[in-house]
C-alpha cells in the first residue's frame with residue numbers, strides 16, 4: 121500500500137458531512153470543482169495517452185453515486201444564477217468538469233450523468249469538434265506505442281536519441297516525449313512530432329480516428345443540462361504561443377461554440393501550459409486572465425488545485441481537483457473532502 125493510498129484510507133473514514141462542518145466553521149462556504157478528461161475502458165493495446173483516462177465507466181459511476189449522496193451537483197450557469205439571485209454560493213455545491221472534448225465524454229460519461237440526473241461542464245477544444253484529428257499528446261503517445269523501431273534519433277528541432285527499451289513501458293516513453301514537447305515553442309512542437317514519427321517509422325492516419333465530439337452531440341448535451349465551456353480552438357501549449365494567437369484562442373473559441381450552439385458560453389477552461397520558470401508563469405497567467413475577462417466570460421478555471429472559497433472568491437481563478445484512473449475509492453473520497461492533503 122502506498123503512502124498516498126494509506127492516507128486516503130484514513131481520511132476516507134471521516135464522513136463527508138463531518139469534514140464539511142469543520143471546514144464551514146473554519147473558512148465558510150465553498151465550492152468543489154472536479155476535473156476529468158476521458159472516461160473509458162482501455163483496451164490492452166490502447167495506443168493513446170493513458171494519462172488522460174480519468175476513470176473506467178464503472179469507476180466513474182461509483183464516483184457519481186458517492187457524489188450525489190453528499191453533494192449538490194451544479195454547473196457554472198447555475199452558479200451564476202445563484203450568485204445573481206442571492207449573492208452566495210449554493211450550499212454543498214460541486215461541479216463536475218471534463219477537459220478537451222473527447223468523444224467518450226458524450227458516449228460514455230453523458231449517459232451515466234443523465235442516468236443519475238446530474239449536470240456537468242465540458243470544456244471543448246472548439247477547433248477539434250467534428251474533426252478527425254488527434255491532439256498532439258495523443259500523437260506522441262501513438263508514436264511511442266506503435267513504433268516500428270526500438271530506438272531512433274532526431275536532429276531537429278533538437279537533438280534527441282530515444283531508446284524505447286530503456287523505459288519500463290511505452291507510456292513512460294510517451295510521457296517523456298510529451299514532457300519534452302512542453303518545453304518547445306509551438307512551431308517547433310509540430311516539427312518535433314513529424315521528425316519523431318519519421319524516425320520511428322510511424323504513419324499516423326488521423327482520419328482513421330473519431331476522437332472528439334461532433335457539434336450535433338454537443339447540441340444534444342447542451343439541451344440536457346451539460347454546459348459547454350471553451351477550452352481554446354486548437355489546444356496549443358498555452359504558455360508557448362504569442363499574445364496574438366493567445367487572444368484568438370480565447371475569444372474565438374467562445375464565438376465558435378456560441379455560433380454552433382446558439383447559446384452564450386460563460387466559462388473558459390484554461391488548457392495546459394508549458395514548462396516555464398515561475399516568474400514567466402505569473403506573467404503568463406496575468407495576461408491570460410486579462411484576455412479571458414475582456415472576451416466576456418463570467419468564469420474560468422486556472423492551473424491551481426483545491427477548493428473554491430466564497431470568502432475570497434475569484435471567478436477567473438477557479439481551483440479544481442484532478443481525478444485520476446488510479447484513484448482508489450478511498451483516495452477519491454479523501455480527495456473530495458481533503459484536497460489540500462491529497463495534492464495530486
Ligand SMILES: [Zn+2]
Pocket residue numbers: 219220351355391392
Ligand atoms: Zn486540455
